[in-house]
Amino acid sequence: MDTELLVDNRIEDGQKLVAELVIAGFDVSVAFWVKTSEEGLWFLYIGSTSVEPSIIGDAYRTLYACLSKIPDPWVGMSEVKLIQASNPIAKDAMAARDRQPGHLLVRFQGKRLGNLSIEEA
Numbered sequence: 484m485d486t487e488l489l490v491d492n493r494i495e496d497g498q499k500l501v502a503e504l505v506i507a508g509f510d511v512s513v514a515f516w517v518k519t520s521e522e523g524l525w526f527l528y529i530g531s532t533s534v535e536p537s538i539i540g541d542a543y544r545t546l547y548a549c550l551s552k553i554p555d556p557w558v559g560m561s562e563v564k565l566i567q568a569s570n571p572i573a574k575d576a577m578a579a580r581d582r583q584p585g586h587l588l589v590r591f592q593g594k595r596l597g598n599l600s601i602e603e604a
Contacts, residue, residue, distance in 0.1 A: 490557070509549070513528070514527065515576045517603070521600065524562075528566060528571060530566050530573025531567070546560070550563075571598060572596045573597070
C-alpha cells in the first residue's frame with residue numbers, strides 16, 4: 484500500500500521535539516502534523532513567534548540542536564516546517580485546537596489550513 488501512515492513513534496518524537504524547543508526558549512504557539520494534498524506526505528508544522536523570515540536560519544539552527552537531543556528520532560529535519568504564528572495555516576490550526584480545549588491531540592477534519600490544501604491533520 485502506498486499510503487504513508489503517521490505512526491505513534493513519529494507523534495511521540497514530535498512531542499519530544501516540541502518539549503525540547505520550549506526548554507530552549509523557543510516559542511511554540513501550535514504544533515501539528517499535516518498530510519498535504521500536493522505531496523501526500525506528513526509534515527510537522529510548528530507555528531511560532533520565534534520564527535522571523537529575515538532570520539529563519541536561526542530558528543532552524545535551534546530546531547536542529549533540539550532534534551539532535553532526541554536519540555534515534557523518527558522525525559527528520561526535512562519533515563519539519565517552521566512558520567510564523569501569524570501565518571494563516573497556524574491560525575487555522577490554533578482555531579481547531581481551541582475548539583476542543585483540554586485535548587492534547589485534536590484531529591482536524593477540514594480540507595484546508597490557511598492556503599494549504601490537506602488530506603489530514
